[in-house]
Amino acid sequence: MNFAIETVNLNVYYGQNHVIKGVDLKIPNRGVFALMGPSGCGKSTMLRTFNRLIELNEGARVDGEVRLFGENIYSGDVDPIEVRKRVGMVFQYPNPFPHLTIYDNVAIGLKLNGLVKSKEELDERVEWALKKAALWDEVKDRLNDYPGNLSGGQRQRLVIARALAMKPEVLLMDEPTANIDPVGTAKIEELLLELKEDYTIVLVTHSPAQAARVADHVAFLYLGELIEVGPARKVFENPEHELTEKYVTGALG
Amino acid sequence: MRKLLDIGEEQLRKLINEMGSDALNSLENARKSLKGEFNSTEEISSKLHLLRNEVLDIATELLVRYSPVASDLRFIQSSIDVSYDLYRISRYAMEIERTAKIVGAEESELIKEGFELTIEAVKTAIEAFENLDEVSAGKLLEIDNRIDDLYIQSLENLKSLASSPVEALIMRHLERISDHAKEIGARVVYVKEGKRV
Numbered sequence: 368m369n370f371a372i373e374t375v376n377l378n379v380y381y382g383q384n385h386v387i388k389g390v391d392l393k394i395p396n397r398g399v400f401a402l403m404g405p406s407g408c409g410k411s412t413m414l415r416t417f418n419r420l421i422e423l424n425e426g427a428r429v430d431g432e433v434r435l436f437g438e439n440i441y442s443g444d445v446d447p448i449e450v451r452k453r454v455g456m457v458f459q460y461p462n463p464f465p466h467l468t469i470y471d472n473v474a475i476g477l478k479l480n481g482l483v484k485s486k487e488e489l490d491e492r493v494e495w496a497l498k499k500a501a502l503w504d505e506v507k508d509r510l511n512d513y514p515g516n517l518s519g520g521q522r523q524r525l526v527i528a529r530a531l532a533m534k535p536e537v538l539l540m541d542e543p544t545a546n547i548d549p550v551g552t553a554k555i556e557e558l559l560l561e562l563k564e565d566y567t568i569v570l571v572t573h574s575p576a577q578a579a580r581v582a583d584h585v586a587f588l589y590l591g592e593l594i595e596v597g598p599a600r601k602v603f604e605n606p607e608h609e610l611t612e613k614y615v616t617g618a619l620g
Numbered sequence: 621m622r623k624l625l626d627i628g629e630e631q632l633r634k635l636i637n638e639m640g641s642d643a644l645n646s647l648e649n650a651r652k653s654l655k656g657e658f659n660s661t662e663e664i665s666s667k668l669h670l671l672r673n674e675v676l677d678i679a680t681e682l683l684v685r686y687s688p689v690a691s692d693l694r695f696i697q698s699s700i701d702v703s704y705d706l707y708r709i710s711r712y713a714m715e716i717e718r719t720a721k722i723v724g725a726e727e728s729e730l731i732k733e734g735f736e737l738t739i740e741a742v743k744t745a746i747e748a749f750e751n752l753d754e755v756s757a758g759k760l761l762e763i764d765n766r767i768d769d770l771y772i773q774s775l776e777n778l779k780s781l782a783s784s785p786v787e788a789l790i791m792r793h794l795e796r797i798s799d800h801a802k803e804i805g806a807r808v809v810y811v812k813e814g815k816r817v
Binding site: 579603611 | 815
């Protein structure tokens with residue numbers, strides 16, 4: 368089977384701290400894959416190894432392999448910038464560029480990377496990305512407004528549109544609804560169900576309930592170790608490991 | 621939140637225990653009806669209908685409020701199923717009493733054995749669910765097979781006119797009751813191990 372992401376004996380250290388401990392994980396192509404676990408278990412760190420964003424942290428060291436569609440992204444000849452074009456990322460705090468208009472927020476990556484040949488093509492791609500992110504209808508008449516006028520949920524969908532405009536193969540989301548109200552959260556969760564038809568989405572969440580709602584597969588991390596991984600239905604109905612059972616039922620800690 | 625969910629599950633446990641004890645009473649009353657002693661199986665069954673609705677209400681509230689998963693979810697799902705099984709047991713007991721009242725019936729050897737086994741099955745099922753003891757589920761399968769054999773024998777007696785049709789009718793109800801007891805055993809296995817048997 369061709370996996371979107373596969374880790375082989377993945378270890379991450381922050382200085383002397385061993386934060387990801389020998390994880391072997393296979394993430395199937397297309398669908399929502401949730402990484403869940405309590406705060407500090409290493410889930411966000413692991414997500415950052417999937418697009419080499421971890422390297423921006425000077426104290427971090429990565430051992431082992433992360434394969435993106437079979438190719439080890441940590442081998443010497445791989446350019447991390449190219450990896451990040453293929454693997455988009457959405458963060459916990461919606462972070463559109465405040466000084467750019469809604470239109471330019473989506474267009475900027477395309478312009479900087481010379482990915483479109485004409486203004487018409489750029490317009491088309493911006494509209495496509497905003498539609499994919501389920502935001503087009505709400506902003507089509509105010510594309511020249513600034514994102515400061517958008518709600519938290521709209522800003523997060525704008526950031527998703529910005530990531531989608533680059534046509535990534537994988538979308539990483541680090542607790543994308545942690546700072547969004549329930550209505551905005553529901554919209555983003557619905558959006559995930561649409562996007563998973565075309566993309567592999569890796570979602571970090573500290574909420575088992577959210578993972579149960581949206582994920583096809585779930586992995587449970589605890590103190591840097593992969594405790595359990597499997598289809599969401601199996602993990603939430605009948606977890607194999609006692610620690611997983613305790614975590615999902617709220618009895619851990 | 622964990623504590624609130626625990627309180628809800630405890631409420632379900634209490635209701636199921638009460639339903640179990642009532643279902644067993646109705647079965648014992650059904651047996652007495654064969655000796656002309658008519659008790660309140662209909663009332664018990666009506667009460668179990670109300671208790672089942674209460675189980676459904678609490679279970680629904682727990683599902684909506686807490687989105688339970690894993691063993692919590694399995695227990696709540698199973699409580700709904702078991703409350704239905706216990707209600708049905710009381711309905712079949714009521715049917716036996718009604719049959720005895722209208723047609724008249726005697727406790728033949730076959731029926732005697734059938735009642736003893738069925739009462740044992742229901743007791744075992746109730747205790748198994750109360751203690752979540754999956755070992756008893758195997759015992760329930762064994763009892764159910766024996767009751768099945770008795771039921772088939774009653775049908776053969778019917779064919780050869782060796783006994784009254786009432787015997788087969790009552791055995792049919794006992795066979796259904798035992799089947800519900802077996803289902804309760806299956807739910808115990810599901811709660812404990814997550815396996816559907």
